Every structure is written in structure tokens, then in C-alpha cells.
Amino acid sequence: MKLKLFLIxxxxxVLTASAQTMKVVQGQVTTLVPSASVGDIWFAEGGETFxxxxxxxxxxxxxxxxxxxxxxxxxxxxxxxxxxLAQVTVSADIAPQLAIRVQGAHVSVLAAADLQQEVNxxxxxxxxxxxxxxxxxxxxxxxxxxxxxxxxxxxxxxxxNGKRIAVVLPAGTTTTLADGTGGAQKACFFINGHAEFQGxxxxxxxxxxxxxxxxxxxxxxxADFGQLNILQAVSDGMHVEQYxxxxxxxxxxxxxxxxxxxxxxxxxxxxxxxxxxxxxxxxLSLSVTADDVKGLKTESNLTVSGGSIYxxxxxxGTKGFSVGTDLLINQASGQTTSISMDVTGTTxxxxxxxxESKCRGIKVKGNYIFDGGNISMNVTGKKAKGISCDGxxxxxxxTTNVIPE
Amino acid sequence: MKHILLTCLxxxxxxxxxAQSYDYxxxxxxxxxxxxxxxxxxxxxxxxxxxxxxxxxxxxxxLLADMSCMFxxxxxxxxxxxxxxxxxxxxxxxxxxxxxxNAPAGSSIRVYGVDGRQVSTTRLTAGTYLVNINGRTFKLxxx
Numbered sequence: 001m002k003l004k005l006f007l008i009x010x011x012x013x014v015l016t017a018s019a020q021t022m023k024v025v026q027g028q029v030t031t032l033v034p035s036a037s038v039g040d041i042w043f044a045e046g047g048e049t050f051x052x053x054x055x056x057x058x059x060x061x062x063x064x065x066x067x068x069x070x071x072x073x074x075x076x077x078x079x080x081x082x083x084x085l086a087q088v089t090v091s092a093d094i095a096p097q098l099a100i101r102v103q104g105a106h107v108s109v110l111a112a113a114d115l116q117q118e119v120n121x122x123x124x125x126x127x128x129x130x131x132x133x134x135x136x137x138x139x140x141x142x143x144x145x146x147x148x149x150x151x152x153x154x155x156x157x158x159x160x161n162g163k164r165i166a167v168v169l170p171a172g173t174t175t176t177l178a179d180g181t182g183g184a185q186k187a188c189f190f191i192n193g194h195a196e197f198q199g200x201x202x203x204x205x206x207x208x209x210x211x212x213x214x215x216x217x218x219x220x221x222x223a224d225f226g227q228l229n230i231l232q233a234v235s236d237g238m239h240v241e242q243y244x245x246x247x248x249x250x251x252x253x254x255x256x257x258x259x260x261x262x263x264x265x266x267x268x269x270x271x272x273x274x275x276x277x278x279x280x281x282x283x284l285s286l287s288v289t290a291d292d293v294k295g296l297k298t299e300s301n302l303t304v305s306g307g308s309i310y311x312x313x314x315x316x317g318t319k320g321f322s323v324g325t326d327l328l329i330n331q332a333s334g335q336t337t338s339i340s341m342d343v344t345g346t347t348x349x350x351x352x353x354x355x356e357s358k359c360r361g362i363k364v365k366g367n368y369i370f371d372g373g374n375i376s377m378n379v380t381g382k383k384a385k386g387i388s389c390d391g392x393x394x395x396x397x398x399t400t401n402v403i404p405e
Numbered sequence: 406m407k408h409i410l411l412t413c414l415x416x417x418x419x420x421x422x423x424a425q426s427y428d429y430x431x432x433x434x435x436x437x438x439x440x441x442x443x444x445x446x447x448x449x450x451x452x453x454x455x456x457x458x459x460x461x462x463x464x465x466x467x468l469l470a471d472m473s474c475m476f477x478x479x480x481x482x483x484x485x486x487x488x489x490x491x492x493x494x495x496x497x498x499x500x501x502x503x504x505x506x507n508a509p510a511g512s513s514i515r516v517y518g519v520d521g522r523q524v525s526t527t528r529l530t531a532g533t534y535l536v537n538i539n540g541r542t543f544k545l546x547x548x
Contacts, residue, residue: 020426020427020428020444020477022430022477035427035444035477036427038476038477039476040474040475040476041474041475041476042473042474043472043473043474043475046470047454047468047469047471047472048469050472050475059451059456059469060451062451063450064449064450065448065449066447066448067430067444067445067446067447067448068444068446069444069445
């Protein structure tokens, strides 16, 4: 078996080593052309242009063409940030359908409407004055590979593409994004479509103008997800429309002036699970310290079927959970549900008929069903309460321990 | 055992694929002249209306207006002239099984058979040969 694996390894090495790549360099953008896919590279217009794999280049704008034995990943655009510059490399198979602009370390990519394959955008390196903006009409993958990026003027990463965006954090990597103060951006990291986070790496976000993270459609953290740390936000830590689903990973949110996680409905009332949140696994830590904000706020239902949730609810008028309609807490098969909170806040704007808000561990505007798991709360704030339900409370199973009762 | 044999066959197949490695880039002009350069460390730039190629061992410079195309190739496939005369400054031919050239002393001269193997410059039997002199490659016929 060992010999077999060795031989397979040798074979892979041999095949990898056999690749040849032509690199057409135009300023900060390099187009990668694998030799295996190239036919004749024709010159035209008296040698002023040449064309390779549907990419037409002007010899006046080509800095150089380099050749080596590296391998080209198809359908991939990579950005490597190096202080005030960004170097972009793009595989030739998709380059004709991507409009790429680079100014210093600010990169924008507009994918053509007729692009019908998924592009992997891989971001790495470091810049204190850079950004990445992308739009398109086909689903895409965004790989954050040890990226440290701050944009003093707007979002650090802004994905206007409204389709499914797979956000990959490779294992062992840490990506840190921050934006600047006083901008007009919605978030430091914004995704217009629906986002699916995967990979065992770590993502740190700071939102200095508004939200740290925002998506205009659902956000899903897959079971193999690593860690998301919201370090600070002028408004919400995570502002998610349609629904939020956490199947695994670790999410730590602190330093927000708005809600830690705010899930709101989209403009299309027919959207699936609109305004809901699901916690099916993982570890969620919410530090609810600002006044009159929520740890996990949903405009519609909240379902907790697994995972471990801790909330420090210390601001005036704060809530650990604020559920717009119904709350279901249970334990899915093979899962353990554990919710613990320290509720130390008191009333916000007491006596104000409009603005008064009381501190609660869990506030449910609809019905509440408890069918498994463990809830423990330590309530010490003046006039604070552990759980408040405006609708019907149904107990089926599980343990609730609120001190004092 | 059978699995190991199959793996070995796969390995041999892989090595066969490697043999298809495109180790050369060939520049072809509008009049059909071809010059091949090894791709390792090859760099092409455009300046003063010329294409300049250099890999540290071989170099070539072609007027852009004369360029037809370039392509990857398995072997140096340069064609200077079937008769053996290439250009005004560099002449090469095979006479009586020997390579004759006016290349300067100390020039890098290598002769390959069509199978890609390097051969002697002095005992060339009838057949087709690829001759690389200082980075320029010529296809010659020995009678």
C-alpha cells in the first residue's frame, strides 16, 4: 500500500512538473495561459496585436511575457495585495469575460453577463489602503487566503454579485478586514447575494462606518466552518436579510453599537425562511453591551436545534434574543443545545412612553416552544427578566434554570 | 501485486504525458522562418517595433511587422531553409555527413534527430536534423 501511494505521489509530481505556462503581463494584471490549451498565437495589424485563447493583447500595453513551469488553475482570478499595490493574475479561459481595473491596491472586477461558469476569486496579502469589489451574474467563490485588508474609504470587500457566493476560509489561515470611518458603505464586508461560509480558517471583521458584515440575502455557516470574530461595529455585527443559518463553527461578536446579529426580511415576501434564524450547531458568543440592542434579533422565527450559545446582556434595555414571531428551542438528533446568559442590564429610557426598553435574556413576541436542551441564566439587572413571551409558552422537554426565578 | 502493476502502468502513462512537455516556443515570421527557444526563463518584451526573446542561453529579435505567429512545441522546430542556407550572416549545411557552418568560434552548436535526441555533428547519416546554433534553430536535410 505504501509503495502504491508512493508511486501515485511520483505520478502526481511528474504530471505537475510537466505544466508550462505563458504569463502575459500588463501592468498589475497578468494573464496566465497554459501551454496545453494554446494553439498558434497570431499577430495582426502589423504586429501591434496578438491573440491567444480568445484574449487579444496590444503589444504596446504588454510589459513582458514570461514562461515557466507553473500550473494554471482554470477559472481563477487571484489578487495578491502588497502594501499600496495589488497584483492580479487571471487564467486565460475566463479573462476575456472579466473587466478588471486596478488602481494601487484597489481592485474591481466586473464579470460579463454571458459568463456561465463559476470563478474562484482568491485574495491574499496585505494592504492598509486597498479593496476588492466584484459584480457579476453567475455564482462565484471567494477564497480569503491570509488576507489583511483595510479600506479607509469604503468596504474592504464588496461583492455586488447577487448570486450564491461561497466564501472559503482555508484551514490554517487568518483573514482580517476593516473599513474606514465616515464612509457611505453598508458594511466592511458586504455580499449582495446569498453567502455560504466554509473552511476551517478564521475571519476577523471591524465595521468602522456601519455594519461589520452584511448580506442582502441569506447567510449560511456550514458545519465545517472555522471561526468568525466581529471585533467592532458602529452598527450591527452581522446584518443579514432573508435568513441566517449556523450549522457549525465559532462566532464571537463583541464591540458592536448595534445588534450582534440582526436578521430582517427581504423586500420579496415570498423568499424562503424570510426573517428567520436557525442555530443548528457550533458555538456562538454574543457580547450585548451597548444600550437598547439585541444579541440575536429576528424579524420572524428563531429556531435553536443545537450548538452552544452564550450571551452577555449588559447594556440598558438589551436582549439576548429578540424574536419577532415564534421561538423553538429543541435538540436535533445527535446535537446538544446549550444556552447560557448573564443578564445584568437595566431599563433603557425608563418612563419614556416610546423609547423605554427593558432588559431581557430572551424576548419572544409570538409563541415559545421548549422541547429539549439546557437554558441557564443569571439575571442580576434591576427590573431585568430571564425570559419574556408575549404569546403562548409550551413546555415539552429540556431544562431551564433562571436565577433568580 | 496487480494494483502495483496497474499503478506502475499509470506512472509510465504519466511519464509519457510528460514527454509531451512543450519545452520550446517557436517564433514564425511571415516568410516562414522559424526560431525556437527553450521556455525555461524565457522572457519576451516588445520595444522599438521588435519582439525580443531571451532565456539567458538563447535570444532572438524579430521585427513585429514580420511576425506571423508563435506557438509552443515539443522540439525546436525552426526552419531556416530546406537547402541549408539560412540568412546572410549565418550559414549552415550538411556536407558528407558533417555539419558545416560559418558560426563564430565558441558558438553553441547542437544537433538533434527528429526523435529529439542530441547527436554528433560529424557522422550525420541521411535524414532530417534540427540544428541549434546560438539559439537559432534550423531544420536540415542530410542526403
